[in-house]
Amino acid sequence: xxxxKLTRARAHAGLAAMLLGSVAWSGGALAQNxxxxxxxxxxxxxxxxxxxxxxxxxxDxxxxxxVTVNAAARGQNNNSGGASSRSGATxxxxxxxxxxxxxxxxxxxxxxxxxxxxxKEVFQEVDAGPDGLGPRFNLDSCSGCHSQPTIxxxxxxxxxxxxVATLMGAKxxxxxxxxxxxxxxxARFVRNRDGxxxxxxxxxxxxxxxxxxxxxxxxxxxxxxxxxxxxxVFRIPTPVFGLGLVENVSDGTLEAxxxxxxxxxxxxxxxxxxxHNGNDGTIARFGWKAQNKSLxxxxxxxxxxxxxxxxxxxxxxxxxxxxxxxxxxxxxxxPLVSENTASPAASFQNDIDLFAAFMRFSAPPxxxxxxxxxxxxxxxxxxxxxxATATTGAASGTTxxxxATATSTLMASASADASSxxxxxxxxxxxxxxxxxxxxxxxxxxxxVFSNVGCQACHTKTLTTEKSPLxxxxxxxxxxxxxxxxxxxxxxxxxxxxxxxANGNEFRTAPLWGVGQRIFFLHDGRTKDLQEAIxxxxxxxxxxxxxxxxxxxxxxxxxxxxxxxxxxx
Amino acid sequence: xxxxxxxxxxxCLAGLGAVRYGAVPSSYDAAAWQSANPEDxxxxxxxxxxxxxxxxxxLPEGWTEGLxxxxxTQSGYYVLGTWAPKRDFVGTVLVVAQDMFFAxxxxxxxxxxxxxxxxxxxxxxxxxxxxxxxxxxxxxPGYRVDFSGxxxxxxxxxxxxxxxxxxxxxxSRDPEFLASLVRSLDNLASVRKKTSDPVPECxxxxxxxxxxxxxxxxxxxxAKAVSIPVRMIVATxxxxxxxxxxxxxxxxxxxxxxxxxxxxxxxxxxxxRPVEVETGxxxxxxxxxx
Numbered sequence: 001x002x003x004x005k006l007t008r009a010r011a012h013a014g015l016a017a018m019l020l021g022s023v024a025w026s027g028g029a030l031a032q033n034x035x036x037x038x039x040x041x042x043x044x045x046x047x048x049x050x051x052x053x054x055x056x057x058x059x060d061x062x063x064x065x066x067v068t069v070n071a072a073a074r075g076q077n078n079n080s081g082g083a084s085s086r087s088g089a090t091x092x093x094x095x096x097x098x099x100x101x102x103x104x105x106x107x108x109x110x111x112x113x114x115x116x117x118x119x120k121e122v123f124q125e126v127d128a129g130p131d132g133l134g135p136r137f138n139l140d141s142c143s144g145c146h147s148q149p150t151i152x153x154x155x156x157x158x159x160x161x162x163x164v165a166t167l168m169g170a171k172x173x174x175x176x177x178x179x180x181x182x183x184x185x186x187a188r189f190v191r192n193r194d195g196x197x198x199x200x201x202x203x204x205x206x207x208x209x210x211x212x213x214x215x216x217x218x219x220x221x222x223x224x225x226x227x228x229x230x231x232x233v234f235r236i237p238t239p240v241f242g243l244g245l246v247e248n249v250s251d252g253t254l255e256a257x258x259x260x261x262x263x264x265x266x267x268x269x270x271x272x273x274x275x276h277n278g279n280d281g282t283i284a285r286f287g288w289k290a291q292n293k294s295l296x297x298x299x300x301x302x303x304x305x306x307x308x309x310x311x312x313x314x315x316x317x318x319x320x321x322x323x324x325x326x327x328x329x330x331x332x333x334x335p336l337v338s339e340n341t342a343s344p345a346a347s348f349q350n351d352i353d354l355f356a357a358f359m360r361f362s363a364p365p366x367x368x369x370x371x372x373x374x375x376x377x378x379x380x381x382x383x384x385x386x387x388a389t390a391t392t393g394a395a396s397g398t399t400x401x402x403x404a405t406a407t408s409t410l411m412a413s414a415s416a417d418a419s420s421x422x423x424x425x426x427x428x429x430x431x432x433x434x435x436x437x438x439x440x441x442x443x444x445x446x447x448x449v450f451s452n453v454g455c456q457a458c459h460t461k462t463l464t465t466e467k468s469p470l471x472x473x474x475x476x477x478x479x480x481x482x483x484x485x486x487x488x489x490x491x492x493x494x495x496x497x498x499x500x501x502a503n504g505n506e507f508r509t510a511p512l513w514g515v516g517q518r519i520f521f522l523h524d525g526r527t528k529d530l531q532e533a534i535x536x537x538x539x540x541x542x543x544x545x546x547x548x549x550x551x552x553x554x555x556x557x558x559x560x561x562x563x564x565x566x567x568x569x
Numbered sequence: 570x571x572x573x574x575x576x577x578x579x580x581c582l583a584g585l586g587a588v589r590y591g592a593v594p595s596s597y598d599a600a601a602w603q604s605a606n607p608e609d610x611x612x613x614x615x616x617x618x619x620x621x622x623x624x625x626x627x628l629p630e631g632w633t634e635g636l637x638x639x640x641x642t643q644s645g646y647y648v649l650g651t652w653a654p655k656r657d658f659v660g661t662v663l664v665v666a667q668d669m670f671f672a673x674x675x676x677x678x679x680x681x682x683x684x685x686x687x688x689x690x691x692x693x694x695x696x697x698x699x700x701x702x703x704x705x706x707x708x709x710p711g712y713r714v715d716f717s718g719x720x721x722x723x724x725x726x727x728x729x730x731x732x733x734x735x736x737x738x739x740x741s742r743d744p745e746f747l748a749s750l751v752r753s754l755d756n757l758a759s760v761r762k763k764t765s766d767p768v769p770e771c772x773x774x775x776x777x778x779x780x781x782x783x784x785x786x787x788x789x790x791x792a793k794a795v796s797i798p799v800r801m802i803v804a805t806x807x808x809x810x811x812x813x814x815x816x817x818x819x820x821x822x823x824x825x826x827x828x829x830x831x832x833x834x835x836x837x838x839x840x841x842r843p844v845e846v847e848t849g850x851x852x853x854x855x856x857x858x859x
Binding site (some may be wrong): 164259260261262263264267268269271273314347447449450451452453456472488490505538539541542543545546549552553554555558 | 636637638639640642643644646648651653658659660661663665667673674681685688689692693694695718719720721725738740741742763776805
């Protein structure tokens with residue numbers, strides 16, 4: 001097992017062995033101190049969630065969009081600045097500075113923080129054959145996908161899937177939609193060969209050939225054939241920062257927020273609805289289509305789907321070839337003896353509980369002050385500036401860190417009175433031409449543009465949590481910039497995959513907190529250009545068409561202000 | 570039972586709009602009007618025509634249809650059309666409709682505009698340029714509010730037709746052009762050839778046990794919990810002559826239509842004569858395990 005340093009000793013043997021008191025270890029595991037067992041912790045690790053609450057993916061025949069499939073496959077690294085060129089405004093690029101995320105929620109007590117620390121370490125574990133990796137998988141760790149701008153984020157600039165394809169002797173062929181500088185992606189097939197709906201994830205890689213998988217001889221899916229028939233759609237990782245706060249927003253609050261500006265939405269062609277869980281009827285809110293009801297469910301599903309590690313929510317191997325099983329199932333199970341971590345509570349938690357805890361306890365992103373934000377000015381008429389849009393290095397555009405001080409409002413508004421600026425955003429002439437006065441003013445104006453053109457009709461700025469068992473997290477105002485509803489996004493974005501009540505055209509409003517430090521945009525990561533991502537909101541059948549029309553009616557300066565504002569988040 | 574009475578398109582129009590602008594398409598007939606649905610409107614030869622709403626509107630010179638909007642929602646909300654210039658992108662018009670039977674909140678035209686004004690006034694950087702005021706749009710009574718922000722000038726004009734609130738949302742970066750767009754709405758005309766064509770009474774909550782004398786439940790429509798809004802026109806003899814399942818799967822739509830065709834209502838009598846009724850209802854389905 002390739003492993004990072006852990007404070008938690010993990011039992012990799014099966015449940016039977018543990019019950020016998022014979023704890024087996026995978027290579028490199030640390031010593032276990034059974035005497036630290038906390039009997040009270042057993043109850044905290046009991047998992048009762050019903051895996052059936054996952055909204056299964058099916059394919060919406062009417063909405064399948066082969067053109068989108070092709071476009072996504074072709075445009076995976078599109079950062080041509082085309083939209084920028086047309087409008088004169090320029091995506092300032094990924095901002096640097098402290099994301100404010102990646103650590104624990106401010107206000108947690110010591111016990112909670114220790115629990116988070118252990119959970120974060122487990123989130124970064126790299127799994128291998130003895131841990132149950134595969135037989136089919138997309139990557140071998142959570143943090144490999146969720147790493148930009150820091151642990152818990154989204155797809156990094158360098159795609160780790162390329163390296164994992166041949167790690168430990170594996171002979172996987174890297175599919176053409178996976179590139180070194182492209183986004184981390186999972187692939188879904190829209191339809192089965194017989195034409196019936198599929199919609200599920202088809203893992204990119206197999207463990208065949210790996211030194212820890214002797215005897216396994218399964219093959220990768222035939223992506224070339226599926227691509228040839230326009231049957232492959234993609235998703236990139238969603239950031240998981242601050243999701244415990246989102247989990248703690250009541251359904252009533254979400255419904256009130258959706259209804260609060262209903263008349264404005266109607267005047268923009270927007271409606272939106274929630275993806276209600278099919279079992280208890282409450283609002284599901286996680287994932288690109290709001291298909292996952294809870295963070296625990298999100299964790300369990302991803303562990304099995306992305307890494308091939310079965311768990312107490314998703315017990316069964318997705319490929320049950322007996323020659324490819326190297327650990328009892330479920331691969332991840334609740335330890336019944338302490339694993340001796342820095343957190344007594346975490347000692348009895350299985351991995352998916354800790355993944356969920358990492359998300360639940362993690363701080364949301366904080367917007368940068370203008371001092372840390374790459375603020376570009378609109379290019380003069382006729383001038384196209386592609387420099388800033390090509391900026392993908394997180395730190396390249398800034399020289400200062402603008403860590404916001406956490407308050408009861410966990411995410412402060414982008415500073416309206418910011419007074420200084422910015423620096424050389426990777427050679428962007430536009431950025432260099434910014435002045436201190438224009439930067440602060442630009443962000444203020446950008447916030448107004450965001451609201452005036454109608455972005456905020458769906459990208460709802462603020463929500464308030466309800467009472468929380470976590471210290472200091474009750475009744476907190478957060479700024480996720482999402483209504484967590486699903487909206488019809490038109491043929492241009494449609495993936496033809498239906499999940500729960502979300503159809504093949506519908507997607508959840510992507511939360512924009514932290515968008516300033518994301519590299520890839522939209523569900524399939526088809527562009528790095530923020531302005532292109534905005535334009536992609538418009539297509540036949542999209543609820544966003546009028547908002548994009550409004551955007552296109554703006555002056556170049558106002559477009560630029562909006563882009564600057566978004567990159568400050 | 571809350572009742573909205575159809576405003577009487579015949580009385581409102583009196584054919585004036587059609588005479589002034591000559592925008593009436595020749596293909597219209599009463600049968601088409603009675604079987605049309607709100608989302609069926611389209612632009613042909615530069616004229617938007619909606620048989621259901623009995624509307625025609627000649628687009629400004631050089632304008633065309635923009636990208637189509639989403640389909641009808643479960644709350645009876647429709648994007649009827651988006652119109653924009655072919656070249657110089659100076660403004661847009663978005664026309665939407667909200668079915669008053671299924672609106673989650675007050676849907677009186679006056680209240681809709683007042684509430685909209687309140688929401689917009691709370692938007693950072695938005696200015697209300699002209700408070701809501703009663704206006705006449707192509708001969709139809711309505712309300713209008715003007716507002717602006719970040720260099721965009723906008724008017725929202727709302728009218729009521731067949732128990733739907735139609736709003737025309739006009740946007741331009743040029744206030745004078747916006748004014749010309751607003752004036753162009755006087756192009757709104759009727760598409761009906763004869764004002765004597767029957768117009769159903771628009772009645773909310775008419776499909777109750779008080780009025781339904783024979784009811785057949787639709788077959789089960791699947792495993793998911795769904796609420797399906799339906800409009801129907803009840804003939805003078807009490808039979809259901811037109812069904813519009815607003816948003817549903819194909820199977821749900823088929824099952825509901827088959828069931829409703831078998832329903833029988835009491836005849837609705839007005840001023841001593843049976844008249845047709847247009848009403849709406851929601852079918853709520855829950856899977857067996859809920």
